[in-house]
Amino acid sequence: MSIRKSWLSAAFLLASAGASFANGWFTKSEEDVFSGKQTAVMLGSAVSGSVYITCDAERNVSVSFIFPMKEDIDTSLKGVIVLKVDSGEAVRLDGEAYQHNEKYGGFKADVQDDQKATIVKSIGGAKKKILAGLHVESLDSKHSVDISPDGSTKAAGQFLKACELQ
Numbered sequence: 681m682s683i684r685k686s687w688l689s690a691a692f693l694l695a696s697a698g699a700s701f702a703n704g705w706f707t708k709s710e711e712d713v714f715s716g717k718q719t720a721v722m723l724g725s726a727v728s729g730s731v732y733i734t735c736d737a738e739r740n741v742s743v744s745f746i747f748p749m750k751e752d753i754d755t756s757l758k759g760v761i762v763l764k765v766d767s768g769e770a771v772r773l774d775g776e777a778y779q780h781n782e783k784y785g786g787f788k789a790d791v792q793d794d795q796k797a798t799i800v801k802s803i804g805g806a807k808k809k810i811l812a813g814l815h816v817e818s819l820d821s822k823h824s825v826d827i828s829p830d831g832s833t834k835a836a837g838q839f840l841k842a843c844e845l846q
Contacts, residue, residue, distance in 0.1 A: 703727075704830035705803070709842035712737035720842040722835050724803065724810060729825040731763065731812045732786070733800065735843035741796045743773055745814045746786035747823070753777045753785030761789050762813040762824075765802045771795070787814055797845040803829075804836025 709720040715737040722733040732744040745761045757777035764770040773789035780786045791799060803810055806829035813824035839845075 703828045705827070705832040705835035707835040707838040707842070709838060718842040718844075720839050722800070722803075722839040724812070724827040724832065724835075726825040726827045729812065729814070729823065731803075731810075731827065732780070733839065735796075735839070735845075739796075739843060739845075741791040741843065741845075742788050743775075743791055743799065744778075744780065744786045744788040745775070745812055746780045746784045747814075748783060749785035753779055755779065757787075757816055757818060759787040759814050759816040761787055762811075762815065763799065763803075764811040764813075765806045766808050766810075768802060771799060771802075787816075796843075797840060800836050800839050800845065804833050804840075806832050 703726050705722065705724045707720055707722045709718045711717070712719050717737040719737055720735050724731040729745055729747040732746050733741065734744075735741045743761055743763070755777050759775050759777065761773045761775045762770050773791065775787035775789035778786055778788050808829065810827045810829055810832065811824055812827060813822065815822050
């Protein structure tokens with residue numbers, strides 16, 4: 681097993697071992713100082729991983745799967761982010777590894793225009809569960825989390841409004 685795979689696997693394992701806390705969804709929006717338009721972050725969190733959705737002033741939307749890491753992530757890694765709401769179709773997004781901040785690593789995927797509102801509305805309409813996963817084929821690694829739909833309707837509505845998505 682490579683050192684890269686060992687560190688990523690260990691990060692997932694350690695993160696999975698904790699008790700559930702702050703499980704649910706919320707959105708934060710703010711005015712972009714340069715354009716006057718709203719930007720937004722929508723976060724669905726679980727102990728071992730979170731879905732982090734952003735839109736900027738140009739209405740670019742990205743979806744990230746982030747997780748706690750003690751070491752910097754190898755940013756050359758590619759992965760597939762998978763989202764599934766209730767019994768709906770799974771959405772797969774090709775992503776790249778990035779260092780989210782000093783405590784979290786993640787994989788980020790840019791969302792195509794025709795998927796932006798659909799993904800957020802799907803999360804907002806969740807009744808039972810929202811599954812998020814990450815597959816890193818080069819490391820033979822798969823990780824998934826079950827995020828409570830608590831707060832998803834309100835968070836999705838706020839995100840759609842702030843980002844002017846229909």
